[in-house]
Amino acid sequence: MALNTQIAFGLRSLAVATTALAAVAFAQPAAAEDAPVKVTFIQHCCSGATFFQPMQFGAELAAKTFNVKLTYVNADGDAARHANLIETAIADKQDAVIPTITVPDALNAAVKKARDAGLVVIAENIDHPDGGKGNAREAFVGQDFITSGKMIGDRMIKTHNLTEKDFCLLPVEFPELTYAVRRAAGVQLALKTKNIGSEMIGTGTVDAEALSTISQAILANPKITCIIGLGTTPTTVAPDAAAEAGRPGIPNGGFDTNPKIMKNIMEGKTTATMDQQPFWQGYLPVMFAAFEVRYGLHPADFDTGNNLIDKANGQKALQYGGTFR
């Protein structure tokens, strides 16, 4: 041990930053009863995005609770990097890896390799379209985008009595991302039952710009009588956009929660939002992994995404926003 420290100290002068980090990471908890379970958790995109905060909070809470050594990494929306991170986890002799199956064909091989190497693989947030039959992941914790899209669509139709005369704007940060594509498909499934038309528009992630883009779209198209934001940014700014376009009170709803969306819901500016409960998507897979590795308990699929939040049940979501919600 002393030798180890000495060498580490000597090398530190070579590359200060690297060693400093290494020192932090190598500091293992002293003599735990069980060895910690090593888990790599891969968030698929968007470092710094507030949506993922409850997820990370959940993962870290579970790690603390169940003596897990957690490596939380971000694939930056790059499928190849995602595959790399899974393979790195295998090479790093992790006990479990928790990926997001954003790009199924890209990750199948890596997931299979991880299973073959004896790792527990639990998917979170986005699943293979064919579920458990699609690849070798053992369980999935997350939202069914299509079902949840249909749910918010149905809710908007029901609350606002939308008919075929209505028209829905579906703003989303990046229209080509998986969540956008599948949520849009779900929402359109609901809208189709009433023959309601819809149109997607890309807003980007800059809040102020998204606000303007949506308002302009409302101005340009007086047919628009309903807004369903397919991601956090457009859902957040939708009511303000309607107001700035001179048509406050256009029915609007969407996906995800954050303090601002919750505030809008409680103030009645937004009808409802589909909460996919990212806390569970962080907490459960880590817990499942720890229990399977330690006790051989087999995990199961868990749909976190059926929590439709409106004014009636939003108080807690507002209260615990940013941690559990």
Next chain:
Amino acid sequence: MANATDPASVPLFEARNISKSYGHVNALMDVNFEVRQKEVVGLLGDNGAGKSTLIKILSGVVNPDTGEFRRKGEKVDIGSRRRSEAAGIQTIYQDIALVRSMSIMRNIYAGREPTGPLGFLKMREMRTTSMQILENYVRIAGITSPDLMVEDLSGGQAQAVAIARAVHFKRDILLLDEPTSALSVRETEKVLAIMRELAEGGVSCVFVTHNLYHAFRVCDRFVVMAHGRTVKSVVKADTSLNELTDLIMTH
């Protein structure tokens, strides 16, 4: 040596025993150089003779290893650009040291802007004065407004503006380092004429050039350098173009 008590014979500026070496290379060895009132001095010599180093030292960009400077007999320090300027020395380079993308007026005042409270510019004062400068010091045709961009001027016009700027700010010694080598024949004539006018008006010039014909036409005196030393200092009346050429060639 001149009698120090006779004010007329005291040189305007003197550099004594200047030496400068870069590593093992001696760029200047024990050089003496002086500029008198109302004269144009030609500083001649082949490449590597030490002219540029001397000019850099005089304009305060480079510090000599040894040596001292006197202005009108009094010892002065010219160890930085500001001190050199304070000693009345201004340098004009071949690649005209004006900001091409700025107007004439802003160039003239760059770095010494007249300002009011909070550092805001006195625009009216700047405009009128710069127009006066352009009209008084060197009458430059084609320049109708101080708001013209320098990049829109011809090389000669720009060089004239640079000279006007230098003269306006009370410099009485102009170092002109190859000021004409980027100019057309016609423009070169103008700049040579400006030099003569300036000397007669009380601003002494040091003219560094490779072109002996130009030098011979405007200079009152010649200093020939070679291998980091001054080889000869001679007034125009005592020499000829051929002699100067020989001097440079043989060293």
Next chain:
Amino acid sequence: MTSENDLALAAGPPSAADRYRRASRWARVRMHPAGPVGIMFSGLLLGCIVMALLFPSDFVFLASANLKLILRTVPNYGMIALGVGILLVAGEYDLSVGAVYVVTPFAMATAYTQGWPLPLAIALAFAIAAGIGLLNGLITLGFGIPSFITTLGMLFIVRTSAPFIVGYARSVNFTSPPWLKDTLTGSLGPVPMPFVWFLVLALVAYAFLNRHRTGNHVFAVGGDPKAARFAGINVFRTKLVAFMLCSVFATIAGIFSVVRLNTAMTNPQLFIELFAIAICVIGGLSLSGGRGSVAGIVLGACVLQLVQDVIILSRLPGFYLDMFVGIMIVLGVVINQVVRRKF
């Protein structure tokens, strides 16, 4: 025409100066740094008005809601572009503005919700901004490396700093006092306050760049650092000031956004830095420094927003908005070149 004593270049080809003297008022407009973008803006505006009058129901450009919206939106990128523009004139880039725009108001909102008095929280935001600008400048100038690299690195460092310090990606409710919200985002008569503030900031930037000593130095160091140094200008200090101003302007824009949305988030706001540079270049600023005008930046921001507005109002598929923005950026710069070259 020319006397013997005169230094006229009698028989030479007419210099640009001669041509300038003879140039018409129209040509002088085109020669102004903001000329091309001004022409572009006027043409675009005229076209929009004509179209709106021809098709009042399909193209609702003149609806007061739409006009207000444009005025509300222009300042978003416009304010950032003012700072980026000043720095561009000084001959340097800042890619870190996109991160500063997010992080400094986030710090302000966090401090405010933790009970700091508002002025102190705002001061904190500006202090951090100035610090980042200072660091950008010190690294760039101290080590003599390209600012493109320094600020590219800083973009990533600053972007991750807030989530790193608070431990998670976060969003903070920022319910500002009504007076602040009204002054920043209300409206003055029919004109939205953000635009009023944008014009005020543009005036400040103009006063700084064109009427202040340091502004004069900014033009000089950007145009020709060697000549500037020769004229006795402190290049280091001048550029440092420009770096700090750039970050400060980004922070102002960020505070407006946070007050407008009542929320500060750590979400990365992608591509802001690139849009800000695009606005400057459309506005006639040179990427190599030394040239440009505040009017150009203001008009550049207006043009970019107008184009976006036209695309959405004319019901071109919003799905391909990016594509039109891309064409617009290239076209804007090309028009700039063409108009100027014709002179």
Next chain:
Amino acid sequence: MSTPAGPTNAELAALRRPAAGNPTWRAVRNYQAINIVVLVTLFLGFCTGYSLLYPDQLRFASLGNLSVLSQQVPVTAIVAIGVGLLMIGGEFDIAVAGTFTLVPFVVAITSAGSWGWPIGVSLLAGLAVALLIGLMNGMITTRLGIPSFIATLGTMFFMRGVIRFVSLNPTTKQPDNIAFFPGDALKALLGGQIIGPIYAQMLWLIGVALIGYALLNRHRFGNHLLLTGGNRDAAVAVGVPVRNVKVTAFMLCAVTAGFAGILQGVRINQVEPSFATISGLELKAIAAVVVGGTSLFGGRGAILGIILGAVLIETVDNILVLISAPETIFKGFLGATTILAVILNTVIGRRARR
């Protein structure tokens, strides 16, 4: 070219005074990319040494980890070589992520389904598209005379739209990922395991690097490129067709980006339209190139340096994963690495030249 305001002959002579040590050592010291070679060697040496001494703490040098690196690093490095060559010519390409995505899309679409082209033809079609993109970037930049930073910023946004269009799923009318299974032969050729942790991508990188080296250091084009980037006026003066050189560099850059995109697509069996938007590949590539000692202003750079720049960036990232560094720190580290490496390059470079 004479520059009278520059150093005098005496100063130049002083600079030329013989350096200490023997000629080989001097040649090593004067090599352009020496700083990055030393830096990467030290860094890799440290990581390898540590992981061999304490394999349970840092599994850097394990077979599995090296396999990952040998599949990932070449892709980044190949993109960086193209971007680097272009930067040596004095220009930027901000649109590489678009090319990287669009080209494999073209290959995947034309080689499957109703198109059904032979894979070889599809590959050529993909590379032809890359050439076209490069030609477009180059023409906009050189013929219209606008800065490449802005020109390619425009084409970046433009290509996003194009990618959204070509990626529309005919049934859902939404952009979608496309599966890309080009057959075992091509898979082995472009991404097969050669031996141990060595994958085909490594060989392709070596191939591209050799071509890049030959072009840059052993071919007239390289000379023209260095001259164009280093001193455009001088290049024009000696009759170098500056515009054509730049357009060629743009096309080389697009082709390498497209080829890297194909390598990636073959490896992960899928092409995703979102990559063009959020990957940030353009900035990562520029970072790798300048970390490798290439001058941002053109005229200076070495292929080996560019590759090592990519190696450094990818390895630092890999190490951060292996030591379980907090997620929020990754991008910050990329930024810090970039700044520090460039400082190191310039400062040491300046000192060596002094």
